Amino acid sequence: MRLLKKRICIIGSGVAGLHLAYALRNDFDITVIERQSADQIRRGRIMSTQVHFGPTRNRETRFNVPKWGEQPLIESIHITIGNQKLFVGKLKEPALSVDQRLYYWHSINDLVDKGVTFRLEKVDKEGVEVLINEFDLVIDCTGKNGPLLPFSIEEDLSPFKTPQRKCIVGYFTGIKANTPLGVGVTVLPEVGEMFEIPAVTEQGPATILFIMAIPKSDLDVFKGIKRAEEFTLKMRNTVQQFFPEIYNRIDGKNFALCDKNSFLQTALTPVVRKPYLMFKNKLVVGCGDSVFLNDPITGQGCNLSSYCAEQLYETLIEYKDSKWDLETGESYWSRTKQYVKEVTEWTNAMTKPLPEHVVQLLLRGAQEQVKANEIAEWFANPTKAYEAFTSTTTIH
Numbered sequence: 001m002r003l004l005k006k007r008i009c010i011i012g013s014g015v016a017g018l019h020l021a022y023a024l025r026n027d028f029d030i031t032v033i034e035r036q037s038a039d040q041i042r043r044g045r046i047m048s049t050q051v052h053f054g055p056t057r058n059r060e061t062r063f064n065v066p067k068w069g070e071q072p073l074i075e076s077i078h079i080t081i082g083n084q085k086l087f088v089g090k091l092k093e094p095a096l097s098v099d100q101r102l103y104y105w106h107s108i109n110d111l112v113d114k115g116v117t118f119r120l121e122k123v124d125k126e127g128v129e130v131l132i133n134e135f136d137l138v139i140d141c142t143g144k145n146g147p148l149l150p151f152s153i154e155e156d157l158s159p160f161k162t163p164q165r166k167c168i169v170g171y172f173t174g175i176k177a178n179t180p181l182g183v184g185v186t187v188l189p190e191v192g193e194m195f196e197i198p199a200v201t202e203q204g205p206a207t208i209l210f211i212m213a214i215p216k217s218d219l220d221v222f223k224g225i226k227r228a229e230e231f232t233l234k235m236r237n238t239v240q241q242f243f244p245e246i247y248n249r250i251d252g253k254n255f256a257l258c259d260k261n262s263f264l265q266t267a268l269t270p271v272v273r274k275p276y277l278m279f280k281n282k283l284v285v286g287c288g289d290s291v292f293l294n295d296p297i298t299g300q301g302c303n304l305s306s307y308c309a310e311q312l313y314e315t316l317i318e319y320k321d322s323k324w325d326l327e328t329g330e331s332y333w334s335r336t337k338q339y340v341k342e343v344t345e346w347t348n349a350m351t352k353p354l355p356e357h358v359v360q361l362l363l364r365g366a367q368e369q370v371k372a373n374e375i376a377e378w379f380a381n382p383t384k385a386y387e388a389f390t391s392t393t394t395i396h
Contacts, residue, residue, distance in 0.1 A: 005029040006320075009131050011123050011148065012141035013041075014100075015050070015302040016288025018107045019309035020139060021116050022063040027317065031135070032111070035122040042105035042202075045261040048144075049169055049208050050100050050302040051183060051197060053380035054093025059306050063313075066110050068098060071200050076182030077376035078196075079362060082189065085245065086366040088182060089376025095183070097199040097208065099171060099262075100302075123148060132282050137324055139312070140286040141305075144268055147290040151273035157344045163267035164295055164351040165192065165212040168222045170235055171199060171262035174254030175207040175246070183299070183379070186243055189353060192219040193297065194243050206258050209235060209246070212297055215267070218242075228260045270295045272344055275308070275336065276329025283324045285332060287312050292340050294347045299379055304343050311335040342386035346378075349389045358389060 006028050010017045013034040021030050036044065051074065052060070059065075073094035079086045112118055123131065128148040131138050140147045177198055178184055184196035197208040213219035221238060225231050236255060240247045257263055275291040277284055288305035315332040316324070349355070354362075365372040378385035 006136040007031070007134075008316075009033060009135040009138045010141055011128070011131070011138065012143055012288075012290070013104060013108055013118075014141060014143050014288060014305065016143075016290075016305035016309050017139075017141035018104065018111070019059065019063060019065070019306050020141065020287060020312065021111050022065050022107075023309060023313035024316065025111070025114060025116050027320065031117040031119060033119045033121050033123055033131070034108070035120070037120055038105045038108040041108070042101050043261070044101060046099065046101060046169065046171065046264050048100065048264070048296070048301065049097065049195075049197060049199075049210050049299075050103070051095050051097045051299050051379075052306075053095045053303055054091065055380060056303045056306040057093070057096060059310050062310075066106055068096060068200060071096060072181055072198065072205060074182055074198060076180045077379060078178055078182050078184040079365065079372075079375065080184070080186040080245070081362065082187075083244070086362055087369075087372040087375075088180065089365065089372035089374070090180075091376050091380055092373075093380065095380070097197050099199055099201040099206075099258075102200070102202050125149075129279075132279055132284060137316075138284050140284065140290045141288050143289045144293060146271075146293075147273065147286050149277060149279060149284055149286075151275060151277055151286050151291050154272045154274060157272035157341060158270065159348060160269055163215065163269050165267065165297060166215055166220050166222070167264070167266045167268070167296055168211040168213060168235075169264045170209050170231060171201060171206045171258040172209055172232075172235075173203070173206055173256055173258055174251045175209075176249040176251065177205070177207065178249070184246070187354070188219070188242060190214065191217045191242070194246070195299070196246055201258050201262075203258050209239065210296075211238065222265055225265070228257050228263060231263045232257055268293065268295070270344070270348070272340060275333055276326075278326055278329075283326065283329050285312065285329060292344070294344055295351050297350045298343070298347045298382065298385070300343050300347060300382060304340070307339060308336050339383070343382045346382055346385045346389050355389065357392065361388060
């Protein structure tokens with residue numbers, strides 16, 4: 001007699017929810033609950049930016065997430081401090097950025113074809129109690145808005161009470177790509193940062209301009225802008241004033257948002273929570289931004305979500321034939337805790353002025369290509385960044 005598969009409910013279809021659905025679908029009966037249909041997501045407003053670095057792309061291969069065909073891959077990280085370009089570091093494995101509206105739409109349709117159930121519902125705190133009774137396990141992947149259940153805050157990893165940056169994002173056409181194709185990181189001390197990201201969109205290749213403005217600084221100038229035309233004009237003027245190297249690659253006639261919904265302004269307070277709790281004697285877990293919310297400054301959101309989804313998959317497979325309880329939750333947390341700590345502490349440090357020994361490392365990157373490549377690799381392997389930031393001695 002075949003045993004019935006355990007039933008798992010995943011709330012939310014961001015990277016954490018989708019990667020879990022792909023990973024778990026062969027072993028369990030999976031239902032994903034999302035408040036928007038795939039088509040609504042595709043036609044809607046951008047919600048963030050995402051660069052999937054090598055380890056995340058390898059997990060996508062492992063769990064048979066759809067490929068994106070022959071796309072121009074991100075090979076490098078360009079580092080600029082102030083108005084001085086320091087170096088271009090080469091990534092060991094190429095990265096890829098896909099407009100997440102397209103990524104989510106494509107993945108949801110593919111999962112439906114593969115037999116995963118999707119339910120259109122907006123889940124509130126009362127609704128989640130009903131789901132906990134209905135399923136063997138509920139996984140909260142609700143993202144940046146915070147979890148549906150009171151997962152306890154890890155105070156030592158959550159030092160901020162207010163947002164450290166205003167996030168101003170637009171997907172644009174009419175910018176000549178940098179060469180070699182890479183993510184541009186410009187740090188303006190005491191003002192903020194600009195990330196320039198080559199991305200794949202429904203309309204073809206585009207460039208994401210992602211300003212992270214320190215609140216009330218000279219870069220924090222987008223307040224009150226609601227319309228696409230206003231946003232485009234303000235971005236162009238801001239780039240001209242603060243990021244002349246990018247401005248020189250703008251084609252004035254063709255510089256425009258990819259579509260009327262391809263811009264965003266947001267600000268979030270980073271907070272890390274313990275990703276499991278018992279609710280009426282049943283285990284509930286969280287995955288991705290709902291429990292591990294970092295500042296976007298290091299580009300780790302989707303990569304950390306994907307990492308934690310894989311660790312949760314491994315945990316649930318290990319405990320597949322036993323009751324999922326406190327021990328299962330503790331096992332998941334112990335698998336993820338060190339990595340979450342390293343990513344979070346590096347990210348939190350990046351929101352503050354760079355330590356002197358890190359500045360010296362960056363200057364060395366300008367002299368030595370090997371060092372430049374090591375620094376580029378921080379974004380794909382945050383453990384290396386954590387080691388560099390927490391080491392007080394610079395190795396000569």
